[in-house]
Amino acid sequence: MTQDGRRLRGQRSRETILAQAVSLASVEGLDGLSLGRLAAEIGISKSGFFAHWRDKQELQLEAVDWAVRQWREHIVVPALRAPAGVRRLFALHEARLRFYAERVLPGGCFFLAVQAEFDDHPGAVRTRVVQALHDWEAFIRSLVEEAVALGELDRGVDPAQLAYEIEALGKAAVPHSRLLDEQLAFTHARRTVLQRLRGLCADPSLLPED
Amino acid sequence: MTQDGRRLRGQRSRETILAQAVSLASVEGLDGLSLGRLAAEIGISKSGFFAHWRDKQELQLEAVDWAVRQWREHIVVPALRAPAGVRRLFALHEARLRFYAERVLPGGCFFLAVQAEFDDHPGAVRTRVVQALHDWEAFIRSLVEEAVALGELDRGVDPAQLAYEIEALGKAAVPHSRLLDEQLAFTHARRTVLQRLRGLCADPSLLPED
Numbered sequence: 001m002t003q004d005g006r007r008l009r010g011q012r013s014r015e016t017i018l019a020q021a022v023s024l025a026s027v028e029g030l031d032g033l034s035l036g037r038l039a040a041e042i043g044i045s046k047s048g049f050f051a052h053w054r055d056k057q058e059l060q061l062e063a064v065d066w067a068v069r070q071w072r073e074h075i076v077v078p079a080l081r082a083p084a085g086v087r088r089l090f091a092l093h094e095a096r097l098r099f100y101a102e103r104v105l106p107g108g109c110f111f112l113a114v115q116a117e118f119d120d121h122p123g124a125v126r127t128r129v130v131q132a133l134h135d136w137e138a139f140i141r142s143l144v145e146e147a148v149a150l151g152e153l154d155r156g157v158d159p160a161q162l163a164y165e166i167e168a169l170g171k172a173a174v175p176h177s178r179l180l181d182e183q184l185a186f187t188h189a190r191r192t193v194l195q196r197l198r199g200l201c202a203d204p205s206l207l208p209e210d
Numbered sequence: 211m212t213q214d215g216r217r218l219r220g221q222r223s224r225e226t227i228l229a230q231a232v233s234l235a236s237v238e239g240l241d242g243l244s245l246g247r248l249a250a251e252i253g254i255s256k257s258g259f260f261a262h263w264r265d266k267q268e269l270q271l272e273a274v275d276w277a278v279r280q281w282r283e284h285i286v287v288p289a290l291r292a293p294a295g296v297r298r299l300f301a302l303h304e305a306r307l308r309f310y311a312e313r314v315l316p317g318g319c320f321f322l323a324v325q326a327e328f329d330d331h332p333g334a335v336r337t338r339v340v341q342a343l344h345d346w347e348a349f350i351r352s353l354v355e356e357a358v359a360l361g362e363l364d365r366g367v368d369p370a371q372l373a374y375e376i377e378a379l380g381k382a383a384v385p386h387s388r389l390l391d392e393q394l395a396f397t398h399a400r401r402t403v404l405q406r407l408r409g410l411c412a413d414p415s416l417l418p419e420d
Contacts, residue, residue: 027330107330112385116326119388120237120317130389137390164398168382169375175322176374178329179340180347188374199409 014052017042018066021059025067026107029117030060030125057124064128067110068135074099076139085152086201089143089166093193096170100177101186108174111136137163154200162200169193224262227252228276231269235277236317239327240270240335267334274338277320278345284309286349295362296411299353299376303403306380310387311396318384321346347373364410372410379403 020042025033035056039046053059075095082091100108107113115133118126140163147153169192176185191210198204230252235243245266249256263269285305292301310318317323325343328336350373357363379402386395401420408414 113326115385115389116323119385126389133385133389158401160394161398161401164382164386164395165379165402167386168378168399168402172374172378172381175325175329175343175381176377179325179336179343184370185374188371189378191368191371192375192378 010051013044013048015066017044017049017052017059018063019070021063022067022070022110023105023107025063026105026110026113028107029113030063031117031121033060033063035059060125061128063110064114064125064132068132070104071099071111071136074104079143085147085150086197086206089140089147090194090197090207092140092143093166093170094190097173097186097189100173108178109171112171112174137167140166152202152206153197154202157200162196165196166193169196220261223254223258225276227254227259227262227269228273229280231273232277232280232320233315233317235273236315236320236323238317239323240273241327241331243270243273245269270335271338274324274335274342278342280314281309281321281346284314289353295357295360296407296416299350299357300404300407300417302350302353303376303380304400307383307396307399310383318388319381322381322384347377350376362412362416363407364412367410372406375406376403 017038021030021033021038024038024041033056035046035049039049049059053062075092078095079088079092082088111129111132114125114129118129137160141159144153144157144159144162148155148157148159169189173185173189176188194207194210198207201207227248231240231243231248234248234251243266245256245259249259259269263272285302288305289298289302292298321339321342324335324339328339347370351369354363354367354369354372358365358367358369379399383395383399386398404417404420408417411417
């Protein structure tokens with residue numbers, strides 16, 4: 001086997017471990033993540049980890065980055081296929097709800113789990129979690145601004161406030177779908193944003209009626 | 211000391227422990243709650259617990275009940291002082307945001323912490339957490355229905371959907387105020403609900419302008 005082959009194999013097992021770490025962390029949180037349990041679930045030795053990461057924090061930081069890439073791939077990229085403006089904004093919200101409804105992650109949402117966990121724990125992992133939330137809100141806001149610039153959304157809209165609103169209505173679908181009526185939670189999460197956007201939209205026919 | 215005196219003292223230390231347990235759980239979650247650490251923070255012996263509770267689960271269940279009473283006292287009772295209808299509904303939301311902003315609990319919100327924790331863990335504690343969320347949403351819904359019945363809110367409103375909306379916009383203030391700009395998060399959480407209610411209200415002058 002060539003050195004390139006070994007590097008490729010190493011990269012693959014690194015990706016496999018990170019995917020599994022993000023899945024587990026969506027249930028247990030990143031701090032509850034025991035390297036021993038993770039190793040057992042993946043079927044590698046605990047020392048196998050240290051071929052990839054210096055310590056647990058390094059693994060946690062890369063898990064956050066991996067989860068950001070997963071979110072981008074499942075939610076941001078599909079939304080960017082919709083036409084710019086209010087349709088793209090709503091496509092983003094729908095892609096997020098689909099990600100939750102399809103149970104891509106067993107715990108529902110990696111970010112919700114780690115936001116609750118690290119808000120009280122200063123350090124490098126919290127900084128990375130804050131950055132991810134900041135970037136996500138800034139992205140929603142940029143789509144709102146684009147929809148305003150295209151004349152599709154009312155000029156009186158406060159983009160940061162509408163971004164908070166869309167983010168909050170999507171986020172609450174996680175605990176509500178998991179603890180109360182699942183279908184109803186997703187219906188509410190979808191309709192509240194849809195009706196809000198239709199109410200602010202110069203041409204509501206750009207959006208579904210219901 | 212009479213038997214009544216001893217009972218009273220026992221009741222008081224029980225309340226003290228529960229208050230401390232709810233505070234700690236708002237940061238660490240209920241499962242992370244170590245009896246040893248709790249005992250150390252309160253300054254009682256670990257065996258002191260077992261005078262009050264059979265096991266950790268019994269303490270967790272009573273902690274949920276205690277947090278429900280705290281929520282009622284800080285949020286529901288003040289709202290009930292406002293006139294029935296849309297003013298009471300908005301007073302409820304404001305009382306909730308005040309509870310968060312005043313940092314009554316060090317972790318922000320006991321319920322958000324335990325909802326994230328127990329959604330994956332079937333058992334008696336999860337059942338109690340689900341009941342608390344169900345009752346809270348039903349209470350918001352009943353205030354919406356009252357406001358509709360009084361002719362203050364549009365008859366076309368779906369009360370369960372508006373309850374989801376108010377709950378989601380309040381809930382997201384916890385992670386957002388703790389991880390991003392605190393003041394901006396509370397401003398957004400307040401204004402989104404205020405503008406939504408004003409938009410649905412027959413007489414917007416019942417509510418503050420901003």
